Amino acid sequence: MYNTSLLLSDAEKLGISINDEQIKLFEKLSDLLVEQNKTMNLTAITDPDGIAVKHFADSISVLSAIDIPQGARVTDIGTGAGFPGIPLLIMRPDIDLTMIDSTAKKLKYVQSTVDSLGLIATTLHTRAEEAGQSKEYREKSDIVCSRAVAALNVLCEYCLPFVRVGGLFIAMKAAKAQEEIADAKAAIKLLGGEIIDEKSFTLSDGGERTLVIIKKISHIPPKYPRPSAQIAKKPL
Ligand code: SAM
DSSP: OOOHHHHHHHHHHTTOOOOHHHHHHHHHHHHHHHHHHTTSOOOSOOSHHHIIIIIIIHHHTHHHHOOOOTTOEEEEETOTTTTTHHHHHHHOTTSEEEEEESOHHHHHHHHHHHHHTTOOOEEEESOHHHHTTSTTTTTOEEEEEEESSSOHHHHHHHHGGGEEEEEEEEEEEOTTHHHHHHHHHHHHHHTTEEEEEEEEEEOTTSOEEEEEEEEEOSOOOTTOSOOHHHHHHSOO
16 A cells, blocks of 8 residues: 555645546555565565655656656666656556666566556666667657666766657756766766756655756767776766
């Protein structure tokens, strides 16, 4: 179970309304997450308030910062147990969503959960820096989002390669957002991006969040993303 009224009130503060059908899907998602978490290490957050606020409200906050066009190609990088991807899909079942992670067992859970909810999405088991160099994914997404995966300078090298020119990357950040933004300025420019907006808000549990909205304004140079070892050794 999750705390429905907490989700509804946090969503309302963000200007997002959730209908009855979506409320039921969030309930099912919460049950599946808690059940599967008994046998796999999916998340440390399993209490009804935490699921409502830290997983669901935080995930859908993306919708308060940008307008996602109907049928947009959206990619969630480092989705883990499906955040923010699955809540976004519950809210916007029209999107063409791909959820990427380097851990196969988490993605297996994500795909079976999406299927159980009667929704449609693709899961892709790969490292972001590998898929970012493949023709199939490079500069093909309208919108990319990512939460709790890496510091912004590294995250930009993972995520900006997927965004088409004119598309958006939404980096979902917590308390240290301003420090991360300062450290990532050069990387963002080098990778063809530009910060066009920052939206900060506080969740009902007191958690501070900042959504950093980066627009892809030019093509990414061919050498990026670099292989994992180079990214780790010499982050941009
Ligand atoms: N986004 C989820 C959330 O907010 O609950 C999961 C966050 S979890 C802390 C980070 C996830 O990113 C892990 O599932 C990990 O496997 C994945 N990850 C880290 N680096 C990655 C990379 N280079 N490519 C793909 N997935 C990656």
